[in-house]
Amino acid sequence: MSVTLKQLAASLGLSPTTVSRALNGFPEVNAATRRRVEQAAAAANYHPNTRAKSLATGRAQAIGHVIPLSTSHEIVNPVFADFIAGAGEVYARNGYEMILRVVPDDDEASAYRDLMARGSVDGVILHGPRIEDARVGLLAELGLPFLVHGRTSGVNTPYSWLDINNQRSFHRATEFLCSFGHSRIALINGLEEMDFARRRRNGYLEALAKAGSEPDPMLMRQGEMTEPYGYRAAQEMIQLPEPPTAFLASSIIVAYGILRGLSDLGLKLGRDISLVTHDDELSYLPNDGDVPLFTATRSSVREAGRRAASMLLRLVAEPDSGPLTELMETSLVLGASTGPVRT
Secondary structure, eight states: OOOOHHHHHHHHTOOHHHHHHHHTTOTTSOHHHHHHHHHHHHHTTOOOOHHHHHHHHTSOOEEEEEEEGGGGGGGGSHHHHHHHHHHHHHHHHTTOEEEEEEEOGGGHHHHHHHHHHHTOOSEEEEOSOBTTOHHHHHHHHHTOOEEEESOOTTOOSOOOEEEEOHHHHHHHHHHHHHHTTOOOEEEEEOOTTBHHHHHHHHHHHHHHHHHTOOOOGGGEEEOOOOHHHHHHHHHHHHTSSSOOSEEEESOHHHHHHHHHHHHHTTOOBTTTBEEEEEOTTOSSSOOOSSSOSSEEEEOOHHHHHHHHHHHHHHHHHOGGGOOOEEEEOOEEEOOTTOOOOOO
16 A cells, blocks of 8 residues: 555655655755655655646656657667666656657657657657767757767767767777687677767777787678678678688677577587677576676666666756766676687
């Protein structure tokens, strides 16, 4: 049985106004009182009435996520699903709803304007930033609090973002393969109009240059990160006159495709050929076990969702606090997919 705001306030010996302000992060409530209220609310399983809270604060109590149709497959992508799950935890804990709007690509700008005009959301998270992404300037112009999941190069407008260190991550992964004697390292990347993929390519090229290895354009692919894409890339590259001795994949989904492609050719990972992947520590495609299947650069996308949501809610509550930025580092997890170059 849930309690009301009045009942919670009475149990604490505080006024309903003080309790409400404490739960909504108003600065005039001291930290000790806020902690006391939050602990009591959690113990009593108190959930704020969203409609009443909206009327009291003048806010919509909702956060928007706009997804273009061309990338609507992301809704069933485990990376997107984990991010949304993490963000949803934070929204629910703070009495916020999540609004997902799937729109045609050409209507994305209109969708943001409509959300703003209707007062449907208090802020938005921008997904899949591209190089020189015009959406950042649009959202800044609208004055709608927003946070970018990732970054966009070539944009001068200040903006809030949360990203992983893609360039350092792929530099480290390439360097690791070079330490095993690999110089023919294939990069199976995402679409390089996307900012994350461009940064990963830069890290890969930097590490090759540092090792004194000349990059081969025949060993670099970019594309939508699907399992068949990884399969085709592996099958085609192994047929090259000078095939790669190792692969670097931008997604564990792609890595499974590479694994299937190599297996069909009778090649065994870690023995005949090496593979490092970025795995994002996904709930639905775990790379675990005593010895993980893949050597991987790992980060928790669910934790990224939690942090991004918390940062955006702070921007909503404290508009002058931005821009907020956070760069998450990855860890390198050793698995069964890597070994010395085979002569």
